[in-house]
Amino acid sequence: xxxxxxxxxxxxxxxxxxxxxxxxxxxxxxxxxxxxxxxxxxxxxxxxxxxxxxxxxxxxxxxxxxxxxxxxxxxxxxxxxxxxxxxxxxxxxxxxxxxxxxxxxxxxxxxxxxxxxxxxxxxxxxxxxxxxxxxxxxxxxxxxxxxxxxxxxxxxxxxxxxxxxxxxxxxxxxxxxxxxxxxxxxxxxxxxxxxxxxxxxxxxxxxxxxxxxxxxxxxxxxxxxxxxxxxxxxxxxxxxxxxxxxxxxxxxxx
Numbered sequence: 001x002x003x004x005x006x007x008x009x010x011x012x013x014x015x016x017x018x019x020x021x022x023x024x025x026x027x028x029x030x031x032x033x034x035x036x037x038x039x040x041x042x043x044x045x046x047x048x049x050x051x052x053x054x055x056x057x058x059x060x061x062x063x064x065x066x067x068x069x070x071x072x073x074x075x076x077x078x079x080x081x082x083x084x085x086x087x088x089x090x091x092x093x094x095x096x097x098x099x100x101x102x103x104x105x106x107x108x109x110x111x112x113x114x115x116x117x118x119x120x121x122x123x124x125x126x127x128x129x130x131x132x133x134x135x136x137x138x139x140x141x142x143x144x145x146x147x148x149x150x151x152x153x154x155x156x157x158x159x160x161x162x163x164x165x166x167x168x169x170x171x172x173x174x175x176x177x178x179x180x181x182x183x184x185x186x187x188x189x190x191x192x193x194x195x196x197x198x199x200x201x202x203x204x205x206x207x208x209x210x211x212x213x214x215x216x217x218x219x220x221x222x223x224x225x226x227x228x229x230x231x232x233x234x235x236x237x238x239x240x241x242x243x244x245x246x247x248x249x250x251x252x253x254x
Contacts, residue, residue, distance in 0.1 A: 001089055001175070002142070002162045002186035004118035004230055006131070006243065007040045009033060011115045011139035012052040012062065015194075019060045028052075028062060035064045042118065042230060042242045043067075045088035045162075053110040053160050055146055056198040063146075065110075069161035070149040071100050077151065090145055090161040092187050092214035096207065101161065104145035106201050109210070110160060111194055112142045117186060118230055121174045121253065128251050130174050131243060132224045143187040143197050143213065163187040163214070170219035173253070188217040226251065 009029075016025050037049040045067045052062035068084030087100050095105035116133030117140070134140055143163040148156055167175055167183035175183040189197050193213060201207050225245045229235055236242050 001119075001180075001184050002117050002164060003045045003088055004129075005040065005043055005045075006115040006117070006133075007038060007043065007051055007113070008115050009038055011113045012036075012038060014113045014139045014141075015054050015111065016060060016062065021060070024061055032062065032064055041238050041240050043238065044230070046085060048084065051112070053112050053144060053146055053158075054198075055110045056108065056200065059195075059198055063158055065146055065158040065160045067162075068159055069100065069104065069145060069147050070157060070159045072103065072147060072149055073099075074149060080149070080157075084159065087159075087161050089164045089184075089186075091184075092143070092163045092165045095145065095163065096211075101145055104147050104161075105210075106207075108146045109197055110144040110146045111189065111197060112144045112160065112162065113139045114142060115139060118227070119171070119175050119185075120177070120230075121251075122176050122178060123251055123253070126250075128248055128253075129227050129230045130224045131227045132171070132174070132222055135221050135223050140186075141189045141191065141194050143189050165214050166216050168216040168219040168222075170222060170224065171216070174224065185216060187214060189213060190217075226253075 036051050043049045048066050048068050050064055050066050053065045054062050069087040070080050090101045095101045118129050118131055120127040120129055144160045146160040148158055164184045165187045167185045171185040172183040228246045
């Protein structure tokens with residue numbers, strides 16, 4: 001699963017900067033960044049933060065979207081509240097089948113750039129949060145699905161879900177929640193394959209191209225360490241200090 005992330009301005013602008021359009025980057029900083037909740041040293045999906053996503057309709061210029069995909073068939077605000085906590089993540093293996101995701105899987109895929117993510121490890125009835133990021137410290141490109149929902153007043157809400165896949169060996173050790181059927185991790189797309197995720201689907205071969213991307217990221221390219229609690233009274237909140245390493249003497253992890 002992926003319910004907790006870190007997302008900086010720098011990570012979110014990675015794709016736009018890669019294009020090298022300084023005017024576009026300035027426009028993003030002036031017009032879009034103020035509409036987001038960035039920077040996010042720690043954000044829980046359950047708080048439905050607004051961040052930048054890069055969609056398949058304008059691949060190099062981001063859009064502001066809310067975390068928690070709202071399918072276009074949701075009728076009203078009450079329906080939004082009922083569903084968006086359940087659509088923070090989309091199981092990659094079934095995105096073309098599930099009613100909440102199948103339209104977006106076929107027509108509305110996106111990429112979300114983050115610095116890293118948090119996951120909880122279970123040990124002796126306690127949970128210990130880990131922060132996970134890429135060894136080269138470059139932003140992670142997460143596969144996502146997006147949607148536009150129109151409310152009764154005609155207002156449009158853009159929203160997204162982070163696609164997940166089976167955990168790699170290290171994430172299988174960290175994400176060991178006994179209540180889950182299997183350990184999971186966000187679907188991290190290698191830079192050279194990002195365009196494949198955004199490629200339009202026009203036939204079965206295109207769909208297969210997308211499905212072939214749904215696999216775990218190599219664990220040898222990831223680094224992790226334990227941090228302070230992300231829930232409860234000791235939680236520091238969305239502050240930079242949340243990233244400081246915290247050693248739990250009682251935790252045995254190997």
